[in-house]
Amino acid sequence: MTACSRAPRATGSSTTPGSRVDPSLLERLRLLAQARPGAGMLHLPSELSPDSALGAIRAALQALGGGAVRPADPPKGPRRVRIHIDGAARGNPGPAGAGVLILGPGGDVVERTHRWLGEATNNVAEYQALLIALERAIALGFSDLEICSDSELLVRQLNGQYKVRHPALRVLHAQAVERIGGFRRVQIRHVPRELNAEADALANRGIDEAVRKRLQAQQALAEEDRR
Numbered sequence: 220m221t222a223c224s225r226a227p228r229a230t231g232s233s234t235t236p237g238s239r240v241d242p243s244l245l246e247r248l249r250l251l252a253q254a255r256p257g258a259g260m261l262h263l264p265s266e267l268s269p270d271s272a273l274g275a276i277r278a279a280l281q282a283l284g285g286g287a288v289r290p291a292d293p294p295k296g297p298r299r300v301r302i303h304i305d306g307a308a309r310g311n312p313g314p315a316g317a318g319v320l321i322l323g324p325g326g327d328v329v330e331r332t333h334r335w336l337g338e339a340t341n342n343v344a345e346y347q348a349l350l351i352a353l354e355r356a357i358a359l360g361f362s363d364l365e366i367c368s369d370s371e372l373l374v375r376q377l378n379g380q381y382k383v384r385h386p387a388l389r390v391l392h393a394q395a396v397e398r399i400g401g402f403r404r405v406q407i408r409h410v411p412r413e414l415n416a417e418a419d420a421l422a423n424r425g426i427d428e429a430v431r432k433r434l435q436a437q438q439a440l441a442e443e444d445r446r
């Protein structure tokens with residue numbers, strides 16, 4: 220019988236997955252995996268802060284041999300901006316859209332955004348426009364915001380002058396307050412409708428484009444049926 224020789228001792232750093240990973244890192248990664256994708260952003264679970272999520276990703280990369288990761292440089296551009304927002308609904312509720320106009324310190328246009336919101340009330344559309352504005356400000360790296368809206372209800376609710384009674388608006392109000400807390404300074408003020416005309420046009424553009432696409436799709440289906 221031939222004796223079995225002893226297997227050589229392993230010299231590499233290979234380990235069973237998870238055997239040497241910090242349990243707290245695994246828990247943060249599990250929470251991160253529960254994040255819900257949004258438009259240009261991730262909605263994190265309430266138990267996980269953005270700093271903790273980034274820390275988990277960097278620690279995981281290091282554990283996998285990816286080395287240290289240097290945070291990206293902040294976007295270049297003005298840190299203080301004025302943002303005009305508007306929500307439009309054709310019917311209450313009805314087809315709705317949101318418009319956001321971001322202006323730099325000199326009044327130059329930084330970004331124009333319009334979105335289709337589906338069926339919504341006018342007040343819901345106004346809040347959605349605010350959330351989109353805050354989302355874009357985060358993405359662009361702005362820290363000091365002056366937000367202009369022609370919705371007296373939205374402005375007074377966010378400034379604490381009016382209570383938020385409608386259940387749907389309470390949810391949107393809470394989301395807005397949470398996002399606002401991430402900026403250095405946010406001022407929300409009411410402006411007359413005529414001074415918010417471009418944001419209004421963007422909101423209506425969001426509706427028009429969606430309605431046009433829907434009509435085009437219906438016409439294409441009708442042509443298919445006729446063939």
